[in-house]
Amino acid sequence: MSGQTTPQDRGQPLLTVRALTRRFGGLVAVSGLDFDLHAGEILGLIGPNGAGKSTTFNMIAGTLTPTTGDIHLAGRPVGGLPPHEMAARGVMRTFQHNNLFAGMSLRENVMIGMHVGLASSLLGVITGRAAVRESEGAARRRADELLDFVGLADVREHDVTTLSFGQGRLLEAARALAGEPRLILFDEPAAGLAPAECDRLGRILQQIAARGIGVLLIEHDMRFLLELAHRVVVLDHGERIATGTPEEIRHDRSVIAAYLGSSARTTAAGGTDA
Numbered sequence: 001m002s003g004q005t006t007p008q009d010r011g012q013p014l015l016t017v018r019a020l021t022r023r024f025g026g027l028v029a030v031s032g033l034d035f036d037l038h039a040g041e042i043l044g045l046i047g048p049n050g051a052g053k054s055t056t057f058n059m060i061a062g063t064l065t066p067t068t069g070d071i072h073l074a075g076r077p078v079g080g081l082p083p084h085e086m087a088a089r090g091v092m093r094t095f096q097h098n099n100l101f102a103g104m105s106l107r108e109n110v111m112i113g114m115h116v117g118l119a120s121s122l123l124g125v126i127t128g129r130a131a132v133r134e135s136e137g138a139a140r141r142r143a144d145e146l147l148d149f150v151g152l153a154d155v156r157e158h159d160v161t162t163l164s165f166g167q168g169r170l171l172e173a174a175r176a177l178a179g180e181p182r183l184i185l186f187d188e189p190a191a192g193l194a195p196a197e198c199d200r201l202g203r204i205l206q207q208i209a210a211r212g213i214g215v216l217l218i219e220h221d222m223r224f225l226l227e228l229a230h231r232v233v234v235l236d237h238g239e240r241i242a243t244g245t246p247e248e249i250r251h252d253r254s255v256i257a258a259y260l261g262s263s264a265r266t267t268a269a270g271g272t273d274a
Contacts, residue, residue, distance in 0.1 A: 012075060014039045014214045015183055020079075022055050022238075030054040031240040034071070039182070042205060042215040044225045044246075047235035053218050056235070057185055060216070061093045064241035065166070073183070090182035094189060098168035100160040106171055107156045110143035113178030146174040150204055152250040166197035173204055183214040190224045196226050226250060 020033040028053035030052040037043045047052050060071060062083040072077035073089055081089070092113075101109050129225040147156045152169040155162070163171065169189055176184045186205070190198045198221070205228055209215050219225040226232070227247040234242040234255050242255050249255055 001153075001192055007032070011038075013037060014041075015072070015075055015216070016072040016075075016123050017056075018070045018072075020059060020066060021057065021067050021072065022052075023067045028238055030059070033235075033240055033241065034236070035240065036155060036250040037183070037214050037216055037234050039214055039272075040209050040212045041230045042228050043215060044217050044219065044229035044232040045235065046219070046222070046225065046232060046249075050237070051235040052238035053235055054187070055238075057187060057216070057218060058095070060086075061091065061185055063234065082116070087179055090180065092179045092181040092183070093185035094169075094172040094176055094187055095175060095187045096191060097167065098172055100163075100168055100171060102159070102161050104160060104187050105157050106147055106152055106163075107140060108189070109145055109160055109171060109174050111139050113175035114139050114142065146177050147171075150174045150175070150205075151200065166193050166201075168199070169193060170204070171199060173201075177208065177213075181213055184208065184215065185216045185218075187218050189217070190218060190221045200229050210272075239240045 015037040017033055017035050020030055021028065024029045024031060033052070033056060035043070045056065047053055055064060059066050059079070062078075062081050062085065065080045069079065073091065076089075078086060078089060080092075094233070102110060104112075122138065124254055146157060147153045150173055152167060152170055152174065160168070160171065173184075175185075183270070188219070189205075191200065191202055202224060204233060217225060217229065226249065229246055231243065231245055232249045233240055234249065236254075242249065244252065
């Protein structure tokens with residue numbers, strides 16, 4: 001895995017964050033945050049616990065409203081829109097813990113991710129209208145394509161409760177893709193995965209970005225993130241303290257000392273990440 005290309009050279013950013021701030025009473029969780037993310041770019045967001053990563057994520061996803069500041073998607077303001085409206089504009093997300101629908105098959109879980117674009121209605125379902133049947137047939141075919149893309153086609157009819165944790169992570173990626181996203185927010189997707197599963201997930205994230213989809217990635221596994229990201233934004237106490245390529249972040253002494261510690265020094269030197 002390697003993030004060597006520079007999608008940020010392709011013109012107007014897909015996502016623009018300016019002076020983004022979120023307060024919880026007297027606590028400033030995020031303060032004056034600026035960054036851009038381009039179509040086809042994997043942007044890593046790192047920092048210690050309490051740095052403001054999840055708060056930033058939730059403001060972009062629409063589950064938190066910014067106190068002040070601006071979020072633009074393809075040049076249009078979207079800050080403060082609720083999650084369903086962000087999804088309608090092409091912003092999807094995954095969660096730290098697999099958020100799947102038990103009692104349903106993998107295919108059905110992926111089809112739920114298509115709800116923004118499905119042209120069906122309750123009356124149409126009841127009457128079996130031809131247009132609805134055609135739409136649902138297309139949705140099943142699309143779900144199967146996405147399950148094949150993430151390597152789960154062989155178990156598409158299985159109940160999601162039969163999946164391993166790593167397979168659940170892959171299913172979350174397929175479901176996010178089902179909404180025809182322009183931007184996907186991945187919240188610690190490598191957490192709890194074995195090395196082989198991390199490698200597989202990393203290849204899928206690269207393939208997602210190669211489709212021109214922006215990827216915003218929070219991840220505590222620094223080796224995983226630094227091998228994938230085109231650029232990295234580093235937060236501390238809600239403020240951006242560094243932005244750069246993975247190579248620049250690896251060798252930024254203040255970042256290494258404050259956030260990555262000895263494991264990052266080992267990674268930067270080409271060793272294993274303990």
